[in-house]
Amino acid sequence: xxxxxxxxxxxxxxxxxxxxxxxxxxxxxxxxxxxxxxxxxxxxxxxxxxxxxxxxxxxxxxxxxxxxxxxxxxxxxxxxxxxxxxxxxxxxxxxxxxxxxxxxxxxxxxxxxxxxxxxxxxxxxxxxxxxxxxxxxxxxxxxxxxxxxxxxxxxxxxxxxxxxxxxxxxxxxxxxxxxxxxxxxxxxxxxxxxxxxxxxxxxx
Amino acid sequence: xxxxxxxxxxxxxxxxxxxxxxxxxxxxxxxxxxxxxxxxxxxxxxxxxxxxxxxxxxxxxxxxxxxxxxxxxxxxxxxxxxxxxxxxxxx
Numbered sequence: 410x411x412x413x414x415x416x417x418x419x420x421x422x423x424x425x426x427x428x429x430x431x432x433x434x435x436x437x438x439x440x441x442x443x444x445x446x447x448x449x450x451x452x453x454x455x456x457x458x459x460x461x462x463x464x465x466x467x468x469x470x471x472x473x474x475x476x477x478x479x480x481x482x483x484x485x486x487x488x489x490x491x492x493x494x495x496x497x498x499x500x501x502x503x504x505x506x507x508x509x510x511x512x513x514x515x516x517x518x519x520x521x522x523x524x525x526x527x528x529x530x531x532x533x534x535x536x537x538x539x540x541x542x543x544x545x546x547x548x549x550x551x552x553x554x555x556x557x558x559x560x561x562x563x564x565x566x567x568x569x570x571x572x573x574x575x576x577x578x579x580x581x582x583x584x585x586x587x588x589x590x591x592x593x594x595x596x597x598x599x600x601x602x603x604x605x606x607x608x609x610x611x612x613x
Numbered sequence: 614x615x616x617x618x619x620x621x622x623x624x625x626x627x628x629x630x631x632x633x634x635x636x637x638x639x640x641x642x643x644x645x646x647x648x649x650x651x652x653x654x655x656x657x658x659x660x661x662x663x664x665x666x667x668x669x670x671x672x673x674x675x676x677x678x679x680x681x682x683x684x685x686x687x688x689x690x691x692x693x694x695x696x697x698x699x700x701x702x703x704x
Binding site: 436437439442443446450451452454455458459464467468471472475476478479480482483541542545546549560564565567592595596 | 629630632633634636637638639640641642645646648649650652653654656657658659660661662664665
């Protein structure tokens with residue numbers, strides 16, 4: 410799993426580095442754990458923050474992800490792809506959170522409150538600089554979690570469709586179909602919100 | 614394994630995903646990041662120590678399992694001893 414330096418500030422692990430990292434983790438080497446943390450913690454947090462949309466919850470779940478790595482490091486398989494492993498754990502935590510949140514959303518709907526109420530600190534309040542970025546973030550946030558996670562892994566984390574399918578437990582075709590639907594939802598959502606000339610893809 | 618979704622025409626043929634991919638990442642507060650690293654690192658060392666000494670891990674697990682029983686048994690024996698002593702004094 411690679412990512413350009415501009416997106417996270419970390420340089421990606423080469424295949425050799427990645428297998429050394431897993432070997433170090435299995436051997437209980439604290440330096441390997443620190444290296445893994447330096448490589449992946451921003452990306453894991455970014456994924457969780459976009460999935461749960463709440464800073465404090467995202468921090469707790471990021472910590473839980475790393476605690477699970479600490480607990481399972483000795484039992485990792487030699488061929489474990491650490492990034493995919495971490496994203497799988499993070500994704501499972503997010504799913505549990507969303508299941509729990511269903512109760513809250515039902516209560517909001519019963520009270521006829523806004524469909525998406527932003528009365529909490531969002532991790533994106535300070536980062537999304539332009540109006541378009543804010544609109545894109547909101548559109549992303551409004552996607553159902555099963556579509557949002559596909560977009561985050563493939564588009565933002567730049568995983569290959571195969572890797573993302575592995576993390577999400579989907580077949581490649583199902584993953585591509587879900588990505589296509591997510592894209593259609595994003596376009597439809599932006600059409601409602603924006604002047605046609607401003608829709609991404611049609612802008613000069 | 615690098616993958617650029619904007620180059621994959623099967624998935625996307627506009628710059629919509631390219632724009633999304635350039636969205637700034639949410640930033641984890643440095644103090645929170647350091648706190649998580651410290652706590653998870655400490656947990657990692659604890660687990661690694663146990664993995665290096667499996668007998669110690671087994672012993673600790675056994676102790677955690679029997680501890681409530683032992684505490685209850687000791688407390689019950691003290692109660693029994695106190696009760697029988699009190700009865701002996703009373704008679």
